[in-house]
Amino acid sequence: MGLFDFLTGNKTEKIKDFQARGAVIIDVRTKGEFQQGAIRGSKNIPLQNINTQIAAIKKLNKPVIVCCASGMRSGSAASILNNQGIETLNGGGWTSLNNKL
Structure with a gap:
């Protein structure tokens, strides 16, 4: 384990x-x-739209993994x-992230 991992x-x-635990992957690019390439099954919600999608994300009732470039x-x-x-x-x-999945 490296220092960063620690x-x-x-x-x-x-x-x-x-x-x-069934996490949803949200790509915020x-x-x-997103159309140039993405993780299969991920949802595209650009960062500038994330605040308007809070209720919809909460309704998924699943943990979320966010990614970008x-x-x-x-x-x-993630902070929001x-x-x-x-x-x-x-x-x-x-x-x-795709390589870790």
């Missing part, structure tokens, strides 16, 4: 835990970015969703 916990294990936008989305009481994990960039 400080943040093992993200791969958290991802597996979320998946085991723009529609155009690099992890910056998904970090913002966690502050709304939705159990959310920042999965980071979608390509690296």
Whole structure:
């Protein structure tokens, strides 16, 4: 386990835990970015629209893994969703997240 894993916990294990509990993957990139490639089964809700979708996300009644291109936008989305009481994990960039799934 590296220093980063020690400080943040093992993200791969958290991802597996979320998946085991039926997590929904939300990609917060723009529609155009999402159409160029995405994780199969993920939902596209661009970051600028995330606040308008809180009620719909809560209705899913599942933990959420958010991703984007690099992890910056998904970090913002995770903060917004966690502050709304939705159990959310920042999965980071979608390509690296896809490799962990």
